[in-house]
Amino acid sequence: MTSKSKFLAAPYLLWMIIFIVIPLALIVVFAFTTTVYTDLEGNLLSNEEFDELRIEYDNFYDMADNELPYKKQTVFTLTHIMEVSNYVPVLLNSVWLAIIATAICLLIGYPLAYLISRMRYGFQKLMLMMVMLPMWMNFLLRTYAWMTLLERNGWINKLLGLVGIGPFDMINTQGAVVLGMVYNYLPYMILPLYSIMTKIDNRTIEAAQDLGANSLRVFSKVVLPLSMPGVASGITMVFVPSVSTFIISRMLGGGTNMLIGDLIDLQFLGNAYNPNLGSAISLVLLVFILLCMSITNQLNNEDNMDGGMLL
Amino acid sequence: METIIEIKNVSKEFNGEKVLKGINLSIHDNEFMTLLGPSGCGKTTTLRIIGGFVTPDDGDVFFYGKKINDVPPYKRPVNTVFQKYALFPHLNVYDNIAFGLRISKVPENEIRQRVAEMLELVNLMGYEKRSVDNLSGGQQQRIAIARALVNSPKVLLLDEPLGALDLQLRKEMQIELKKIQQRLKITFIYVTHDQEEALTMSDTVVVMNEGIIQQIGTPQDIYNEPTNAFVANFIGESNILPGIMHRDYLVEFAGNNFDCVDAGFAPMEPVDVVIRPEDIKLVEASDEVLNGVVETVTFKGVHYEIVVNAYSDYWVIQSTKSANVGDIVGLSFTPEDIHIMHKSKPARQSRYSRTVSEDMADDK
Numbered sequence: 001m002t003s004k005s006k007f008l009a010a011p012y013l014l015w016m017i018i019f020i021v022i023p024l025a026l027i028v029v030f031a032f033t034t035t036v037y038t039d040l041e042g043n044l045l046s047n048e049e050f051d052e053l054r055i056e057y058d059n060f061y062d063m064a065d066n067e068l069p070y071k072k073q074t075v076f077t078l079t080h081i082m083e084v085s086n087y088v089p090v091l092l093n094s095v096w097l098a099i100i101a102t103a104i105c106l107l108i109g110y111p112l113a114y115l116i117s118r119m120r121y122g123f124q125k126l127m128l129m130m131v132m133l134p135m136w137m138n139f140l141l142r143t144y145a146w147m148t149l150l151e152r153n154g155w156i157n158k159l160l161g162l163v164g165i166g167p168f169d170m171i172n173t174q175g176a177v178v179l180g181m182v183y184n185y186l187p188y189m190i191l192p193l194y195s196i197m198t199k200i201d202n203r204t205i206e207a208a209q210d211l212g213a214n215s216l217r218v219f220s221k222v223v224l225p226l227s228m229p230g231v232a233s234g235i236t237m238v239f240v241p242s243v244s245t246f247i248i249s250r251m252l253g254g255g256t257n258m259l260i261g262d263l264i265d266l267q268f269l270g271n272a273y274n275p276n277l278g279s280a281i282s283l284v285l286l287v288f289i290l291l292c293m294s295i296t297n298q299l300n301n302e303d304n305m306d307g308g309m310l311l
Numbered sequence: 312m313e314t315i316i317e318i319k320n321v322s323k324e325f326n327g328e329k330v331l332k333g334i335n336l337s338i339h340d341n342e343f344m345t346l347l348g349p350s351g352c353g354k355t356t357t358l359r360i361i362g363g364f365v366t367p368d369d370g371d372v373f374f375y376g377k378k379i380n381d382v383p384p385y386k387r388p389v390n391t392v393f394q395k396y397a398l399f400p401h402l403n404v405y406d407n408i409a410f411g412l413r414i415s416k417v418p419e420n421e422i423r424q425r426v427a428e429m430l431e432l433v434n435l436m437g438y439e440k441r442s443v444d445n446l447s448g449g450q451q452q453r454i455a456i457a458r459a460l461v462n463s464p465k466v467l468l469l470d471e472p473l474g475a476l477d478l479q480l481r482k483e484m485q486i487e488l489k490k491i492q493q494r495l496k497i498t499f500i501y502v503t504h505d506q507e508e509a510l511t512m513s514d515t516v517v518v519m520n521e522g523i524i525q526q527i528g529t530p531q532d533i534y535n536e537p538t539n540a541f542v543a544n545f546i547g548e549s550n551i552l553p554g555i556m557h558r559d560y561l562v563e564f565a566g567n568n569f570d571c572v573d574a575g576f577a578p579m580e581p582v583d584v585v586i587r588p589e590d591i592k593l594v595e596a597s598d599e600v601l602n603g604v605v606e607t608v609t610f611k612g613v614h615y616e617i618v619v620n621a622y623s624d625y626w627v628i629q630s631t632k633s634a635n636v637g638d639i640v641g642l643s644f645t646p647e648d649i650h651i652m653h654k655s656k657p658a659r660q661s662r663y664s665r666t667v668s669e670d671m672a673d674d675k
């Protein structure tokens with residue numbers, strides 16, 4: 001790197017340090033530490049002992065000598081990380097719902113992206129606009145809209161009622177949560193797929209046809225392998241926000257379907273206030289997502305090398 | 312010889328622009344046919360119609376007498392070497408070449424053998440595992456040739472397959488391709504805008520301009536008997552002069568009457584007179600010949616190119632002897648060197664092209 005480009009990179013480096021490295025470091029610190037209280041000699045206090053001391057201190061608050069009778073200390077601990085294991089079912093549930101949502105997004109998004117990429121240029125722009133239009137509305141608003149649609153006496157049930165079916169319990173189900181994820185994150189699947197598919201040269205498709213490949217073969221041997229990078233980034237872009245969402249599950253899942261995101265939210269802003277545990281869960285989730293991403297990347301690399309031989 | 316492909320009266324329009332205007336062609340078994348013409352004249356479009364990638368607006372395409380207008384590309388017994396290679400970027404060299412064989416379910420050990428043969432043919436042994444992105448333009452082009460040839464198609468369509476090669480490699484590959492064609496007994500339909508390439512490689516040359524076939528014939532025919540000024544000018548440099556055909560075997564141009572060998576024109580018909588630069592000899596100025604003043608002399612390696620101003624026209628002459636600028640010289644040529652052509656008129660040219668192709672069919 002030349003000194004000049006180093007200089008140009010400085011603002012980004014600064015940005016990354018302030019908004020990525022420091023928060024991450026804080027999360028790690030929080031996840032592996034806990035706050036304990038000792039007496040003035042440094043002996044560890046149990047919760048009861050600490051409460052006693054504190055009450056005592058509070059009662060004699062107006063005494064002249066108001067030095068605290070205990071000390072606060074931050075110490076290394078693995079308890080929070082261990083504690084995360086209690087929440088494995090929640091994590092699994094989140095992952096499961098995120099996988100379903102990602103799969104549905106892929107199923108809807110892939111053919112749609114392919115169709116759009118083969119349209120006339122003017123049409124492509126129009127279709128992309130339609131795909132992105134919902135994203136211009138506020139996320140909360142969009143999800144609220146689904147609440148009113150799915151409610152027991154919401155629009156869908158009303159419509160169904162007109163033809164004499166229903167009403168169905170749609171809100172506060174896992175299905176509603178998945179629906180919310182698909183609805184909100186589908187564009188993140190379509191856009192990377194579309195952009196990779198427009199890059200597929202029509203001449204390579206013609207070359208495959210020329211060599212005897214019918215539409216199915218053209219798809220499996222050329223289009224699919226060449227679009228794998230888009231599939232990988234689409235999966236990542238849908239899976240990651242889905243697995244860590246908390247608004248969708250709270251609004252459409254009705255609290256009964258707690259996801260890992262809700263859990264973290266609770267530790268920081270909710271009743272269960274425990275930032276250390278919250279950080280530990282976040283950290284586990286982070287590692288988990290990194291793992292998933294490296295697996296999809298691996299898949300993608302292999303497909304790039306010999307995707308043509310898979311089918 | 313058996314006719315493999317026949318194109319009858321094919322026309323094609325893109326966005327209201329007529330790109331092909333009534334093309335008629337018959338391609339025979341084992342023939343090396345070249346489509347020659349300037350950029351944008353419709354060569355690639357003609358090839359794509361044969362390959363099945365473009366559907367003609369008008370007219371028909373026949374393979375072995377069967378109409379195949381609606382047969383999709385993957386069912387046609389032809390393979391194409393595309394103008395811009397169009398290799399598969401996700402496959403390595405070996406898998407690119409093996410693509411067609413795998414589609415037709417050839418056993419892997421036979422594939423291995425045939426791919427190896429092809430790599431040897433295009434002189435790229437040991438490149439099997441290389442990614443096609445890392446190859447030079449010339450190497451990619453040779454892979455594209457191998458990828459098409461390996462399927463041993465009845466007909467191979469080649470769209471300027473040597474365009475990206477340097478002169479040396481280009482010459483080598485020309486010879487190589489010609490040998491391959493003769494050895495494997497494949498019909499080649501070859502597109503180029505390089506007239507020298509067309510003349511050296513082909514059995515039949517089809518000269519096109521603006522979507523119309525100007526002339527079909529052997530390289531010798533095309534070179535020696537161009538049917539109009541366009542062909543004459545496109546196939547090598549030519550002196551094209553306005554003239555008047557007084558009667559059979561007598562033409563007037565450059566202020567004189569000359570004997571010639573052409574006949575069948577209307578009396579006093581305005582014509583184009585074409586004389587090749589290498590057919591003109593520089594002689595002493597005299598009353599017997601056309602006289603002029605040397606304007607420029609350029610050394611071209613094998614010969615000098617001398618421009619002479621005679622009868623207020625510029626004549627290009629190729630001569631092994633040099634001359635001095637300002638010399639007064641005589642231009643000498645025989646009646647056989649004078650080629651008389653109808654003034655270019657598109658309608659007449661297309662009629663012409665058909666007669667030529669029918670003539671050829673009779674010859675065979």
Ligand SMILES: Nc1ncnc2c1ncn2[C@@H]1O[C@H](COP(=O)(O)OP(=O)(O)OP(=O)(O)O)[C@@H](O)[C@H]1O
Pocket residue numbers: 325326330348349350351352353354355356357394504
């Ligand atoms: N798919 C298409 N859509 C619109 N116009 C086209 C299309 N294909 C070809 N054309 C037009 O048709 C004309 C002939 O094109 P073609 O590719 O056949 O020329 P060519 O003789 O192969 O030229 P070159 O030597 O430059 O390759 C050109 O004017 C080109 O712009």
Ligand SMILES: [Mg+2]
Pocket residue numbers: 354355356394470
């Ligand atoms: Mg072309």
